[in-house]
Amino acid sequence: MDRLVSSHNILIKMNEKRITKISKFMSLVLRHAPEKIGLQLDEAGWAKVDDLLRKMSKRHGEISFEMLQEVVAQNNKKRFAFNEDQSKIRASQGHSIQIDHGYKPISPPNVLYHGTASKNEESILKSGLSKRQRHHVHLSENLDTAISVGKRHGKPIVFEVDCKEMNAKGFVFYKSENDVWLTENVPSVFLAKMQK
Numbered sequence: 001m002d003r004l005v006s007s008h009n010i011l012i013k014m015n016e017k018r019i020t021k022i023s024k025f026m027s028l029v030l031r032h033a034p035e036k037i038g039l040q041l042d043e044a045g046w047a048k049v050d051d052l053l054r055k056m057s058k059r060h061g062e063i064s065f066e067m068l069q070e071v072v073a074q075n076n077k078k079r080f081a082f083n084e085d086q087s088k089i090r091a092s093q094g095h096s097i098q099i100d101h102g103y104k105p106i107s108p109p110n111v112l113y114h115g116t117a118s119k120n121e122e123s124i125l126k127s128g129l130s131k132r133q134r135h136h137v138h139l140s141e142n143l144d145t146a147i148s149v150g151k152r153h154g155k156p157i158v159f160e161v162d163c164k165e166m167n168a169k170g171f172v173f174y175k176s177e178n179d180v181w182l183t184e185n186v187p188s189v190f191l192a193k194m195q196k
Contacts, residue, residue: 022060023071027079029056030091045099046088078178093176095135103174103182108163112139112181113194115150118157121193129159129186136174136182139163143194162190 029052034041037055041047049068057063072080072089081092114129114137129137139161140146150156166186167173174182 019067019071019074022056022063022067023075023079025056025060026052026071027091027094030080030089031094032096034097041090041097041099043099044102045090045095045097046083047090049082049087049089052089081177092178093136093138093180093182099135103176105172106175108139108167108173108181108183109141110162110164112141112161112163113143113146114139114159114161114186114191115146115148115156116159117150117154119154121157124159124191125188125193128188128191129161131185136184137186139181139183139186141179141181158194159191160194161186162192166190 029036029039030041030045030047034047037059039047039051039055049065053063053065053068068089069086072082079092079094080089082089116124131137138149140149143158146158147156150158163173163181166183171183171186176182
């Protein structure tokens with residue numbers, strides 16, 4: 001019985017590794033480099049699911065539609081979204097390629113958070129937050145999410161963003177399908193480093 005449980009756990013771990021690998025590659029081709037596999041995205045960033053599966057399978061071995069559904073469902077950051085009939089898929093945000101997200105301006109909460117690595121503190125306090133290669137600066141309603149994002153880049157720090165004041169001054173905010181808040185830039189005057 002123990003051997004059966006053990007082999008089942010090994011299969012789960014192998015499946016998780018494969019799903020993570022597929023998810024990372026999907027992030028690359030749906031957000032930054034569709035040309036890597038000859039994938040066509042429409043103006044809103046949608047790819048045909050059949051095309052994505054066929055072209056990714058050449059690179060990563062057979063990938064079924066069920067596995068793709070699993071990748072989308074298991075991604076805790078909801079990085080990917082299907083259209084209504086699941087014939088198309090796209091990355092929810094974070095693109096470096098030009099696409100029309102179709103976001104509508106929305107009033108933000110009074111405060112949002114931005115997590116980053118402590119090595120970025122000085123330049124952020126001097127110049128604010130800029131979108132760099134992305135379409136927008138990414139902000140979070142949840143402090144834990146911001147800390148988690150910061151940890152991905154090194155020793156984390158979190159900035160509190162005064163969105164109420166930004167909004168009053170005419171800055172525009174959007175909210176992506178996976179609940180990430182987006183804006184063009186955040187001048188340093190609207191930022192406060194959170195103390196531990």
